[in-house]
Amino acid sequence: MPMTPVARPRFLNLLQIRFPVPAVISIMHRASGAALLLSIPLMLWLLDRSLESESGFHEVLSLLGSPGGRVLLFLLLWALSHHLLAGIRYLLIDVEVGVEKSAARRSAWLVAFGAPLLALLLTGALT
Amino acid sequence: MTRRAQGLNGWLLQRLSAAWLGLYAIFFLALLLVSPPPDHAAWRGWMAEPPMAVATLVTLLLLLVHAWIGGRDIIQDYLHPLAARGVALSLLGLALLACGAWALLIVVGVAT
Numbered sequence: 001m002p003m004t005p006v007a008r009p010r011f012l013n014l015l016q017i018r019f020p021v022p023a024v025i026s027i028m029h030r031a032s033g034a035a036l037l038l039s040i041p042l043m044l045w046l047l048d049r050s051l052e053s054e055s056g057f058h059e060v061l062s063l064l065g066s067p068g069g070r071v072l073l074f075l076l077l078w079a080l081s082h083h084l085l086a087g088i089r090y091l092l093i094d095v096e097v098g099v100e101k102s103a104a105r106r107s108a109w110l111v112a113f114g115a116p117l118l119a120l121l122l123t124g125a126l127t
Numbered sequence: 128m129t130r131r132a133q134g135l136n137g138w139l140l141q142r143l144s145a146a147w148l149g150l151y152a153i154f155f156l157a158l159l160l161v162s163p164p165p166d167h168a169a170w171r172g173w174m175a176e177p178p179m180a181v182a183t184l185v186t187l188l189l190l191l192v193h194a195w196i197g198g199r200d201i202i203q204d205y206l207h208p209l210a211a212r213g214v215a216l217s218l219l220g221l222a223l224l225a226c227g228a229w230a231l232l233i234v235v236g237v238a239t
Contacts, residue, residue: 034201037194040226048233050167051174057167084152087145094142125160 021108028112029086032079039076065127073127078119085111085118141196144189151186171237180238187230191223198223 011017019027050060063069089107092098098107164170173179198219206212 030197030201033197037198040190040194040223044226044229044233048229051171051233051237054167057170080152084149087149091142091145122156122160126163 020105021112022104025082025086025089025108025111028082029090032083032086035076035079036083039079070123070127074119074123077122078116081118081122082111082115085115137196141193144193144196147189148186148193151182174234174237177238180234184231184234187234188227191227191230195220195223 046060046064049056051057064073089098089111092107093104098104164173174183199216202212202215202219206215
């Protein structure tokens with residue numbers, strides 16, 4: 001016999017819903033993953049070009065050192081840092097480390113601010 | 128293809144590949160920070176070392192597996208019409224396979 005669906009309240013106004021930090025970094029984990037996925041061809045091209053020849057190597061270096069290149073590098077390093085830090089957080093939660101609400105919120109804040117900071121430091125150090 | 132890496136297998140594969148990818152990313156960035164290759168010959172020589180070439184090849188392969196599982200999950204979450212979903216999944220799979228072939232050519236080309 002089919003069950004009659006229970007009428008549950010719905011509130012889907014994304015502009016008014018207040019997300020807790022762990023929810024925000026979870027969405028960003030997905031978004032950064034999608035961004036990294038889409039950047040795979042670019043990464044392979046950079047790898048290919050840089051290994052191919054002396055001139056290709058310098059082309060890649062000057063590309064990454066240009067203002068636009070540095071912005072793109074920062075954004076990709078941010079995506080990578082966020083995906084990596086949030087990923088480590090999820091692996092720890094999988095083995096039941098930091099599951100408690102206060103600990104989970106603290107680590108979420110750490111990821112949210114640690115990732116762009118790490119990306120900024122890496123961009124500065126690498127270019 | 129959609130039968131592969133589903134359910135618990137996909138969940139586990141995503142975590143195992145994540146662990147390797149994370150370690151490689153940290154290692155690679157640390158190497159670039161500590162001793163950046165000064166010129167093209169050094170960079171090429173670096174990537175041609177058998178351990179580095181093998182590790183990089185494994186990384187690129189696992190990256191594509193990881194990207195497949197993650198991309199498939201995103202498509203299945205937001206794309207509901209069956210035909211559109213099939214097309215999107217096929218395109219993603221083909222694109223990743225093409226990237227895999229390209230990655231193989233790059234790394235094998237340098238190491239041989």
